[in-house]
Amino acid sequence: MEPLLKLTNVKKSFGEIHAIEQVNLDIHKHSVIGLVGGNGAGKTTLLRLMSGVYRPTSGSVKLENSRPISEMRSVLGVVPESTGLYSKLTAWENIRYHSRLHGIDDQLAWDRTYRFAKLLDIQESLHRYTEGFSRGMKQKTALLRALAHGPQILLLDEPTGGLDVTSARIVRQLVRKLKEEGGTVIYSTHHLAEAQQVCDRIIIVHNGIIQADGTPEELLTLTGTKSLEEAYVSLTSEAARPRMEESEQPSKISKIWRRLFTPKHQLEVDEDE
Amino acid sequence: MSSRKRIVTVAKKEIIEFVRDWRTIVALVLIPLLLFPLLFIAFPVVMQNEATELEQKTVDILIQSNDIEDLLVDLLENQTALVTVMTLDENLTTLSDADNDTVELRNLEYDAILRMELRNDTWYYAILHLSTSEQSNEARGRILDVLIDWEDDLRSQRIESAGLDVESTLDPLQWDGPISDADVATKGEQAGMLLSLFIPFVLAIWTASAAVQPAIDMTVGERERGTLESLLSLPLTRTELLLGKWLAVVSITAVGVTLQIGGLLFGIAYLASDFIDVPSLSFAAIVLLALAVGFYGTMIVALYLALAMRSKSVKEAGSVLTPITLAMIMPILLTQFINLDDVEMFWFGVPFVNVLLGLRELLLNRIIIEHVIVWVLVSSLICLLTVRYAAKQFHREDIITTKS
Known part of the structure; x- marks a missing residue:
């Protein structure tokens, strides 16, 4: 069966930093795939490559029938880690803004939104400004926004990060329901237990490399361990690198300027490091 | 779309x-x-109010002169001014030399000091004032207004006494008609x-x-x-x-x-x-x-x-x-x-x-x-x-x- 999304020899570098190295992935329909890894592992970069926000340095990201990802954004629904809601718009206005840019009729978008809003129990808040929303409400609204145009693939970046137990549970239930309805979800998390609960397939990313890819049972067999936690530890024993953003360097002028206003003893410590 | x-x-x-x-x-x-x-709206109103307020204030003027005419004193008093007359210090190098009177002006005892001296047929004068004080500037302005009118009268008297026509002597070149009529721009x-x-x-x-x-x-x-x-x-x-x-x-x-x-x-x-x-x-x-x-x-x-x-x-x-x-x-x-x-x-x-x-x-x-x-x-x-x-x-x- 042809994969819905195919990453072939994908490499992503930012200057001299290699964020993602030689990734090959096939994402098939009707599955929930967990991207698991620590901070700075490369999960978000991988998701941004899948959503077309980043272009691969080498290799290719293609949808089925070899369509380039840039032409196929309409089949994607993306929930970034930050949720990305406009605080001076209501929840529905936020959703409608994205669905309009997807070219979806307002009524159709509203019907879909209302249906999922009932599942997430926020139908009463759709006409409220998102300014006062809790983290959970924001996450749910971002999910509705990603679903309003009926995407084939849903990309979720840490969707339960910062949520209380009940909200996180509701989000997981929604993901499972989407799978039952034939959807495909790529779910990034650093919680193994959560991935085990929700995902059919777990991809362990560490230092920009896919260390393992398979069902929970396959990961246990691969590592010869009894629990996923042990499997994860054995697969990610190499020291984690710092986050990409932290590795970015200031400009030469900024460096010189900063040195002028840094005490000499502090400069010596920095140089030693 | x-x-x-x-x-x-x-x-x-x-x-x-x-x-x-x-x-x-x-x-x-x-x-x-x-x-x-x-x-x-606000600018003209504020400016008008401030100007009226200043015009109504009584200013303190000190005249230092040995030859001052009573007419000039009367004219100054008519400008809402409290006028004091003193003799002129003979040791001044010029009438503008403010050294001796600086303190009085700075302490606002007087808003302005008019010094006048008649040498031959010419009146010499100086007005000492504190340019950073609005009231001192106002006093100086009033003195100048009076002096200009007084000078005009004096000039006219002297021209007439020489047997000349005042207007044609003082203003031999005159614009005819309203100035704005001569501008062809609409x-x-x-x-x-x-x-x-x-x-x-x-x-x-x-x-x-x-x-x-x-x-x-x-x-x-x-x-x-x-x-x-x-x-x-x-x-x-x-x-x-x-x-x-x-x-x-x-x-x-x-x-x-x-x-x-x-x-x-x-x-x-x-x-x-x-x-x-x-x-x-x-x-x-x-x-x-x-x-x-x-x-x-x-x-x-x-x-x-x-x-x-x-x-x-x-x-x-x-x-x-x-x-x-x-x-x-x-x-x-x-x-x-x-x-x-x-x-x-x-x-x-x-x-x-x-x-x-x-x-x-x-x-x-x-x-x-x-x-x-x-x-x-x-x-x-x-x-x-x-x-x-x-x-x-x-x-x-x-x-x-x-x-x-």
């Missing part, structure tokens, strides 16, 4: 979000609309001349300053709030995103500028019509004026969006755009000093200056085809370059990562 619709969708959302902030309405609608009418053209020094200044400063906040908010602000990433994963090209945001910033700025110019013209037409008329412009001049403003707005907004998007944080964007806005005063000032009757062609090839010069010419209802062609071509090129530069910034991959 067409590209145009996506651009309009982005622009509409940006405008709605911006307008929902009441501070924006105050800054971009109320202040520009009311600024000039308030200035036209009132509308005169207004255009005055406003051509004023409107480009207002337009340029207001466009530059009104565009800063929305340009930052819609680019690096959006990145800092974390809303940019989800937007970039939509079926929307980055050029469409730039154009949508550009359209929003231009619309917001245009509303602010239009209201300010509207307020200015309203102020002129209804509140200051005694002093200045509404300029008379042809239809072609109005169309070209709109084009010039459009060019200026396009260049500024595209440049601001690009620089704001390049910045790593809202703070950095503010640090970059504020000095640029202030630097915009340079071409504006240059434009004010250029003589339009003898303007060299190259000025119409200098970006920003050319559009402002074009505005000045058009406000005078002068359409000089060669000038128009040069500033339209050069400005079109600069617009294209600034928009391309902005597009380049929007296509950068790192625009979603923030340092804040």
